[in-house]
Amino acid sequence: MSQNQQDKSYHVPVLVDEVIELLGPVVPGLVIDATFGGGGHSRRILEEFGEEVRVVGIDRDPEAVANGAAIGVEVVPSNFSKVAEVARQVSEEPPVGILFDFGLSSRQVDEPSRGFSYRQEGPLDMRMGPDAALSAHQIVNEVTVEELTQIIRKYGEEPLAPRIAKAIVAGRVIETTSQLATVIADALPASRRRVGHPARRTFQALRIAVNDELQAIRSGLDGALESIDTGGRVLAISYHSLEDRIVKQRFVAGATGCTCPPDLPVCGCGNVAELRILTRKPVRASEEEIAANPRSRSALLRAAEKVAA
Numbered sequence: 001m002s003q004n005q006q007d008k009s010y011h012v013p014v015l016v017d018e019v020i021e022l023l024g025p026v027v028p029g030l031v032i033d034a035t036f037g038g039g040g041h042s043r044r045i046l047e048e049f050g051e052e053v054r055v056v057g058i059d060r061d062p063e064a065v066a067n068g069a070a071i072g073v074e075v076v077p078s079n080f081s082k083v084a085e086v087a088r089q090v091s092e093e094p095p096v097g098i099l100f101d102f103g104l105s106s107r108q109v110d111e112p113s114r115g116f117s118y119r120q121e122g123p124l125d126m127r128m129g130p131d132a133a134l135s136a137h138q139i140v141n142e143v144t145v146e147e148l149t150q151i152i153r154k155y156g157e158e159p160l161a162p163r164i165a166k167a168i169v170a171g172r173v174i175e176t177t178s179q180l181a182t183v184i185a186d187a188l189p190a191s192r193r194r195v196g197h198p199a200r201r202t203f204q205a206l207r208i209a210v211n212d213e214l215q216a217i218r219s220g221l222d223g224a225l226e227s228i229d230t231g232g233r234v235l236a237i238s239y240h241s242l243e244d245r246i247v248k249q250r251f252v253a254g255a256t257g258c259t260c261p262p263d264l265p266v267c268g269c270g271n272v273a274e275l276r277i278l279t280r281k282p283v284r285a286s287e288e289e290i291a292a293n294p295r296s297r298s299a300l301l302r303a304a305e306k307v308a309a
Helices: 003-010 016-026 040-052 062-070 080-090 106-110 136-142 145-156 161-170 177-187 200-211 213-227 241-255 287-292 294-298
Strands: 029-033 053-059 074-077 097-101 233-238 275-277 300-306
Touching: 016 040, 016 097, 016 233, 016 300, 029 040, 029 080, 040 053, 053 062, 053 080, 062 074, 074 080, 080 097, 080 213, 097 213, 136 145, 136 200, 145 161, 145 200, 161 177, 177 200, 200 213, 213 233, 213 241, 233 241, 241 275, 241 300, 287 294
Parallel strands: 029 053, 029 097, 053 074, 097 233
Antiparallel strands: 233 300, 275 300
């Protein structure tokens, strides 16, 4: 496989045509790809808009930063939660577009040594970057059963979280992804093992906890809306309800203007909408895209335009 083929296979971007359509009205200017990953979205943005756009990526994964250099995109080694800081660092002019594509890149899932996959043998790591405070190994083997139950229930939306947490604690020490997946599967009734992979929700929960993903999304959205130019757009692609709920609620809050009772003759609250929501419902992948890229099946794209500082 050539280097160019490797670069293109690193990340197949989801909903990329929809992203281009939403960014089109705000170009020219700076676009920040806040979750650069394999660079699929950045590459397509550059192909579509050429010299009209400057693309800067952000990623906490050193491998993604290196990949940016390989395809000619400046990638700042940082967490997307610090997007406002990065925006100030790279340009005196505010960005016209900021894109988030949450979750894992295909490369991270496919690399067993990263420890994200319940289908492959690997160490219990799950850190998206070296800045993560804990690994999955530490959480699985060190926290109390009550704490583990809370993590699995909250971040995995797993109804059988207490049962799984007890099995994990009883099975310590657990060293690998395969060992953990087996412990989880053995803890669940046969009916659950027949519907999808029994470890999926627990692995999701651990990954979110290790990387503090939900707080990063909140901080990242706030930072993006703070730094984006008036008339600029923030786009966010989510893959499960926890992510999408945060995006939806933040956009709705920003698009809410006066909250005074309708019979009040003069506004007393002073609230002014900062956003215009561009996607009343999340945009989903077409059947054609899902057939070509199954990862896109769960993708949900929301977008908002900044209308007031």
